Amino acid sequence: MTTALDHTPLQRRAALADPVQQLDRMLEIRHFEDRIKELFGQGLIHGTTHTCQGQEAVSIGLALAARTTDHVCCTYRGHGHALALGMTPHSVLGEITGRVTGTIGGVGGSMHLSDRSVGLMPTSAIVGAGIPIAAGAALTAQVLGQDHCAVALFGDGATNIGAFHEGLNLAAIWRLPVVFVCENNVYGEYSRFDTTTPVEDLAVRATSYGMPSEVVDGQVIGDVSAAIERALARARGGDGPTLIECKTYRYSGHSRADAATYRPAGELDTWLARDPIVLHRRSLIERGLLDDEAADRLAADVQARIESCIEETMASEPATVASMFRHVYATTTTTTTGS
Amino acid sequence: MKLRMRQAIARAIADEMRSDPTVIVMGEDIAAAEGPFKTSEGLLDEFGPLRVRDTPISEMGFCGAAVGAAATGLKPVVEIMFVEFLGVALDMVVTEAAKLRYLSGGSYTAPMVVRASVGAGLGFGSQHSQTLETWMYACPGLKLVVPSGAGSAYGLVRSAIRDPDPVIVLEPRVLYGEREETIVGDEGIIPLGVANLVQSGSDVTIVALGQTVGTAVAAAKGAGWTADVIDLRTLVPWDRERVCESVERTGRLVLVEESPYSGGWGTEIAAHIAGDCFHALRSPVVRFTCPDIPVPYPAHLEQRYLPSADDIRAGIDELIASGRRPRPWWEKEGYAS
Numbered sequence: 001m002t003t004a005l006d007h008t009p010l011q012r013r014a015a016l017a018d019p020v021q022q023l024d025r026m027l028e029i030r031h032f033e034d035r036i037k038e039l040f041g042q043g044l045i046h047g048t049t050h051t052c053q054g055q056e057a058v059s060i061g062l063a064l065a066a067r068t069t070d071h072v073c074c075t076y077r078g079h080g081h082a083l084a085l086g087m088t089p090h091s092v093l094g095e096i097t098g099r100v101t102g103t104i105g106g107v108g109g110s111m112h113l114s115d116r117s118v119g120l121m122p123t124s125a126i127v128g129a130g131i132p133i134a135a136g137a138a139l140t141a142q143v144l145g146q147d148h149c150a151v152a153l154f155g156d157g158a159t160n161i162g163a164f165h166e167g168l169n170l171a172a173i174w175r176l177p178v179v180f181v182c183e184n185n186v187y188g189e190y191s192r193f194d195t196t197t198p199v200e201d202l203a204v205r206a207t208s209y210g211m212p213s214e215v216v217d218g219q220v221i222g223d224v225s226a227a228i229e230r231a232l233a234r235a236r237g238g239d240g241p242t243l244i245e246c247k248t249y250r251y252s253g254h255s256r257a258d259a260a261t262y263r264p265a266g267e268l269d270t271w272l273a274r275d276p277i278v279l280h281r282r283s284l285i286e287r288g289l290l291d292d293e294a295a296d297r298l299a300a301d302v303q304a305r306i307e308s309c310i311e312e313t314m315a316s317e318p319a320t321v322a323s324m325f326r327h328v329y330a331t332t333t334t335t336t337t338g339s
Numbered sequence: 340m341k342l343r344m345r346q347a348i349a350r351a352i353a354d355e356m357r358s359d360p361t362v363i364v365m366g367e368d369i370a371a372a373e374g375p376f377k378t379s380e381g382l383l384d385e386f387g388p389l390r391v392r393d394t395p396i397s398e399m400g401f402c403g404a405a406v407g408a409a410a411t412g413l414k415p416v417v418e419i420m421f422v423e424f425l426g427v428a429l430d431m432v433v434t435e436a437a438k439l440r441y442l443s444g445g446s447y448t449a450p451m452v453v454r455a456s457v458g459a460g461l462g463f464g465s466q467h468s469q470t471l472e473t474w475m476y477a478c479p480g481l482k483l484v485v486p487s488g489a490g491s492a493y494g495l496v497r498s499a500i501r502d503p504d505p506v507i508v509l510e511p512r513v514l515y516g517e518r519e520e521t522i523v524g525d526e527g528i529i530p531l532g533v534a535n536l537v538q539s540g541s542d543v544t545i546v547a548l549g550q551t552v553g554t555a556v557a558a559a560k561g562a563g564w565t566a567d568v569i570d571l572r573t574l575v576p577w578d579r580e581r582v583c584e585s586v587e588r589t590g591r592l593v594l595v596e597e598s599p600y601s602g603g604w605g606t607e608i609a610a611h612i613a614g615d616c617f618h619a620l621r622s623p624v625v626r627f628t629c630p631d632i633p634v635p636y637p638a639h640l641e642q643r644y645l646p647s648a649d650d651i652r653a654g655i656d657e658l659i660a661s662g663r664r665p666r667p668w669w670e671k672e673g674y675a676s
Contacts, residue, residue: 071407071410071411073407103444104441104442104443104444105444107441108441108442112442114442114443114444114446114447115446116443116446116447121407121410121443121447122438122439122442122443122447124434124435126430126434126435129403129430129431129434129435131403132399132400132401132402132403132404132406132407132431133403133404133406133407133410133431133435134407135400135403135404135407136403136404136405136406136407136408136409136410136411136415137407137408137410137411138407139363139404139407139408139413140407140408140411140412140413141411142389143361143363143389143390143408143413144361144412144413148411150407150411162399162427163399163400163403163430166395166397166399166400166401166403167400167403167404169395169397169400170394170395170397170400170401170404173395174392326444326445327440327441327443327444327445328440328441328479328480329440329480329482329504330440330448330502330503330504
């Protein structure tokens, strides 16, 4: 018997066409992130991590709108995007925990996830780096006459770094088939974005590059996916790039070390009242696609799935010494250190 | 055929663009203006604006675009007008391109070339005359080559474009206009990682790179000793076998570097040879470098800054006679210790 755990990344991606599966995936991301936070807190995982609770609708909206042949550049806050785009919890958790079961054998860690089969380019730990890289992926499509597009996801903080401005400018003058998706989750690392950024809607920055832009509700899957679909259609039609700002919220701190004590009282509660999972669940029930009992059962199934994934991953082999010497150059024998 | 180095570079790029439609070139003023140093002459005419692209003054933007393009099916060749301009794009080269293969388990790669003009000698001042190879030297995932004239420029650029990994080509600016007999076509391709024995001798091995190859040859001319002069050509990975084999025969190693004394590329070679060929050495390893100062502007000081053939010849005379390392000129003259 096959279970959800046996599905390939492409199967997992295709499954998202079903609105109930969208809820399943959002719950998977939420529970995964909650447990990651706990495991780090317990000292069971080494290093650092950046979780995305609260931003699940953006991940699902992206995965619905993009094709698996499109190129997606994401950030170090990437577990949710990776799971939404199709990566399995086993390959993501294996990577985060430095196990052989990780997507690249555990040598990358939490900030470096990728899966070419679903178009996820290696996520970068450098703020804004994916923006010009996505422009370059779009350049390939333009030069080779392919139908592919590129999508860059980045946070509000990235709109203050040079790579953002250089990447948007280049994409605009060359009319590249790329969509820039800013997840404005209100905080850039430990700083509220209005203390670092002189505009309220980051989307207005597109104006400087003669580029269309949209502000969307990042808590609603349909709003996010529709905006990205419109932008992708423009890009594929030769009309160049678009900047989309998704208004969302990061429930956790910047990284595992950050308790987010700087947040004004009540802010988190305001956003929790518009939790993307609650909103989507309510919508499914209103549309008659699910009842409360089935929704609860779904949540319990997802939790059990993640728990067994954690159990299996923690029992799996740690990354090998041989793996850290692989993939430095095309032929691993040609290294600068030689014998 | 006799070519200027800038022509050899344009020719190498054109030859690769003809045989591989995924090769594109990007950089500031490289298309319509054919490059500030005319290293892309004729490319726009032959290959058109889709593959030969003028960029904004935006190194982070177009180096990043090169990484994304390389990862998804193109082989971009980007030109950095002066290597110092790579400072604003170093993330894309050192942290993105160099790590892409590693961080994707080999499923994404960055077969791209970053060409940059380097070096002193033309009066461009402190911010346009450095070589900066050490910025990229200790970065696993990158390869690094430095031509010493038209022939090696042609052969190395062709190999760099064909290579499946990111390759940095640092081109001594002072040599762009110099003519040299150049083998073009596939026979002219020079594999990466292979040094060139420019001339043979028996008393000393002189290892040089870029514009210091000519300096080393000039130093050996008419000297009271004979030298193996090795043009390293590739700095990462450097040709250990060739250098070791030579030192085993000559028993002496001299490095000629166009970069500050501290932390220069020669330290790596000196350390390796001291470790692996200690038994063969009959005198200390000597490095002729620039002093630890920014590159000065006036022509006479710029020449003083660079290692000179006269200093090298006199220094090797002293080394052979005394068995001791000659002090650098700036120490002898009391400018620094």
